[in-house]
Amino acid sequence: MCFDCLGFGVSSPAGRIGKISRRDAMLRASALGLVLPFAGPALRPAQAAEQGGPAAADLVSGIKDIIARASSPEVLASRVFEINGADLPWTDLGLDAAQGQQMTFLLGGRMWLSREHDLWFGPGLVFHARTRGQLPIYNPMLDTGTMTASHDGRIEVARSAAEWANEDGVLATPQDIYRKADVRITGIALLWRGDAAAGVRSLLAHGDVGGVLKSELARLQRGGKLPAGWxxxxxxxxxxxxxxxxxxxxxxxxxxxxxxxxxxxxxxxxxxxxxxxxxxxxxxxxxxxxxxxxxxxxxxxxxxxxxxxxxxxxxxxxxxxxxxxxxxxxxxxxxxxxxxxxxxxxxxxxxxxxxxxxxxxxxxxxxxxxxxxxxxxxxxxxxxxxxxxxxxxxxxxxxxxxxxxxxxx
Structure with missing residues (x-):
C-alpha cells in the first residue's frame, strides 16, 4: 500500500510534517488505531455532509472581539491556545480554577488522517482537559463544551484519539509516533465567574462566530445526562x-x-x-x-x-x-x-x-x-x-x- 497517500507527508498549518518512514507509518497506524489502509474509491460514494465549523483563526479573533465589546463581568479570564502535532500532552493554560468553577472551550481546527481522502476528525473529538493533572479527564466530543473543575488548580489541555493508556492521561501511543500527527487545534478557554450559561448568554448578546456561542448555550440548556447506570x-x-x-x-x-x-x-x-x-x-x-x-x-x-x-x-x-x-x-x-x-x-x-x-x-x-x-x-x-x-x-x-x-x- 502507499503510505504517502495517507497524508503523512503533507504540509499542515503547524508547519511541514516531514516524510516519515514506512515503519513509522505502520507504527503510527497500529498505535493510533485510526490512521489505516483504505482505498480512494471506497470513500467517493461516502462523501460527508458535515464539513466543520468556522476557520480557527476566525473563531479566535471573532470571540476575542466579542469579549472586548461585551465587557461582561461573567468572564473572569480567557486564554487562546493551540495544540499542534509535535506537542506532547499536557499543556498548562496558565489559568487557575477553583473546584466547582466552570470553563467553556470553543474549538477550531482538525486532526487529519488523510488530506487526499478528506478524512479528518473535528477538534472536539480529540480535545481533552483536566484540572491540576487529576481525574477526571474531560472530553466534550462536540466542538464546544463546558467543564466543571473537579479540583482547585491549573487547567491543562491535550489531544488524544483514543490514545490514553489509563485514566491518568498517560499515552499508550509511543511519543515519537504521537508527535508525527497532522493536527492543529486552536481554541479559546473562557473561565466564568459564575454560571456558564449566563456567561455565554452575556457574550451572545454582542454577536457570534459561526454559531458556536449559540450552539454551546443550547448544549448547556439541554443539560444532557447519560442514561442511569451507564x-x-x-x-x-x-x-x-x-x-x-x-x-x-x-x-x-x-x-x-x-x-x-x-x-x-x-x-x-x-x-x-x-x-x-x-x-x-x-x-x-x-x-x-x-x-x-x-x-x-x-x-x-x-x-x-x-x-x-x-x-x-x-x-x-x-x-x-x-x-x-x-x-x-x-x-x-x-x-x-x-x-x-x-x-x-x-x-x-x-x-x-x-x-x-x-x-x-x-x-x-x-x-x-x-x-x-x-x-x-x-x-x-x-x-x-x-x-x-x-x-x-x-x-x-x-x-x-x-x-x-x-x-x-
Missing part, C-alpha cells in the same frame, strides 16, 4: 451528547460525526447461558457503504464485553449480509473487537425490531478465547469517518440466564 468508556467522552434517556425508558442515540461508547457493568458467567435480548428502532444508519472497511467503519451497535478484554458487537447494516462476522478493521481494535451483522437492509428501518443472541454460543463460535464471564454491556455510536448522521432507539435491553433469571440493563 458511563463513558475511557477515551470516549461526551456520551451525554449522543445517548439520552427517553421519557418511556428508551435509550435514545443521536450522533453526527462523533464517537461514543457507553458501558454498564454486568458480570455473568458464560456457563449460566446468558442470552442478550433487545428491541431497536434505527431511523438513520451513519454509513452509506459497507462498514467492514477502516475508512467507512461508521455504525450503530449494541455489544458485550468479556472478562478477557474481548468484545462482540451486534450491528444493523444496510450493505453487509446478515450473519457476516468480521474483526474490527481498525488496527488498535482488531485484536479485541468482533462485529456481527444481525440485521441487514433498509426495509425495516424506522420500525421497532426485536433481537436475541446466545452470548456464550457467539463467543465460542467467533472469539473462542479464555473468558469465563461477560463483564459489561456496551452501546456504540461510531460516525467519525464519513461524518454522517446516525439515529436509533433501544428498549427492553435484558440478559436472561439459563435459570430464567432476568437482568435488565
Amino acid at each position: 458511563s463513558n468508556l475511557l477515551g470516549f467522552g461526551g456520551g451525554q451528547e449522543v445517548f439520552s434517556q427517553g421519557a418511556d425508558g428508551e435509550i435514545i442515540c443521536d450522533t453526527a460525526g462523533h464517537v461514543s461508547i457507553i458501558e454498564r457493568p454486568l458480570s455473568l458467567a458464560l456457563a449460566s447461558g446468558p442470552r442478550l435480548a433487545w428491541r431497536w428502532k434505527i431511523d438513520q444508519l451513519p454509513s452509506v457503504v459497507a462498514e467492514d472497511q477502516a475508512a467507512t467503519h461508521d455504525y450503530l451497535s449494541i455489544g458485550v464485553k468479556f472478562e478477557d478484554g474481548q468484545d462482540l458487537t451486534y450491528i444493523w447494516s444496510e450493505h453487509l449480509p446478515e450473519g457476516k462476522v468480521f474483526r474490527c478493521p481498525l488496527p488498535a481494535w482488531k485484536a479485541i473487537e468482533t462485529h456481527m451483522i444481525v440485521r441487514s437492509g433498509k426495509a425495516d428501518l424506522g420500525t421497532w425490531q426485536a433481537q436475541e443472541r446466545d452470548i456464550a454460543a457467539d463467543y465460542a463460535a467467533h472469539i473462542g478465547g479464555s473468558a469465563q464471564a461477560i463483564s459489561k454491556i456496551w452501546l456504540l455510536a461510531v460516525a467519525p469517518f464519513q461524518r454522517r448522521h446516525g439515529a436509533c432507539r433501544y428498549a427492553d435491553i435484558k440478559v436472561t440466564t439459563g435459570d430464567n433469571a432476568v437482568h435488565r440493563v
Whole structure:
C-alpha cells in the first residue's frame, strides 16, 4: 500500500510534517488505531455532509472581539491556545480554577488522517482537559463544551484519539509516533465567574462566530445526562451528547460525526447461558457503504464485553449480509473487537425490531478465547469517518440466564 497517500507527508498549518518512514507509518497506524489502509474509491460514494465549523483563526479573533465589546463581568479570564502535532500532552493554560468553577472551550481546527481522502476528525473529538493533572479527564466530543473543575488548580489541555493508556492521561501511543500527527487545534478557554450559561448568554448578546456561542448555550440548556447506570468508556467522552434517556425508558442515540461508547457493568458467567435480548428502532444508519472497511467503519451497535478484554458487537447494516462476522478493521481494535451483522437492509428501518443472541454460543463460535464471564454491556455510536448522521432507539435491553433469571440493563 502507499503510505504517502495517507497524508503523512503533507504540509499542515503547524508547519511541514516531514516524510516519515514506512515503519513509522505502520507504527503510527497500529498505535493510533485510526490512521489505516483504505482505498480512494471506497470513500467517493461516502462523501460527508458535515464539513466543520468556522476557520480557527476566525473563531479566535471573532470571540476575542466579542469579549472586548461585551465587557461582561461573567468572564473572569480567557486564554487562546493551540495544540499542534509535535506537542506532547499536557499543556498548562496558565489559568487557575477553583473546584466547582466552570470553563467553556470553543474549538477550531482538525486532526487529519488523510488530506487526499478528506478524512479528518473535528477538534472536539480529540480535545481533552483536566484540572491540576487529576481525574477526571474531560472530553466534550462536540466542538464546544463546558467543564466543571473537579479540583482547585491549573487547567491543562491535550489531544488524544483514543490514545490514553489509563485514566491518568498517560499515552499508550509511543511519543515519537504521537508527535508525527497532522493536527492543529486552536481554541479559546473562557473561565466564568459564575454560571456558564449566563456567561455565554452575556457574550451572545454582542454577536457570534459561526454559531458556536449559540450552539454551546443550547448544549448547556439541554443539560444532557447519560442514561442511569451507564458511563463513558475511557477515551470516549461526551456520551451525554449522543445517548439520552427517553421519557418511556428508551435509550435514545443521536450522533453526527462523533464517537461514543457507553458501558454498564454486568458480570455473568458464560456457563449460566446468558442470552442478550433487545428491541431497536434505527431511523438513520451513519454509513452509506459497507462498514467492514477502516475508512467507512461508521455504525450503530449494541455489544458485550468479556472478562478477557474481548468484545462482540451486534450491528444493523444496510450493505453487509446478515450473519457476516468480521474483526474490527481498525488496527488498535482488531485484536479485541468482533462485529456481527444481525440485521441487514433498509426495509425495516424506522420500525421497532426485536433481537436475541446466545452470548456464550457467539463467543465460542467467533472469539473462542479464555473468558469465563461477560463483564459489561456496551452501546456504540461510531460516525467519525464519513461524518454522517446516525439515529436509533433501544428498549427492553435484558440478559436472561439459563435459570430464567432476568437482568435488565
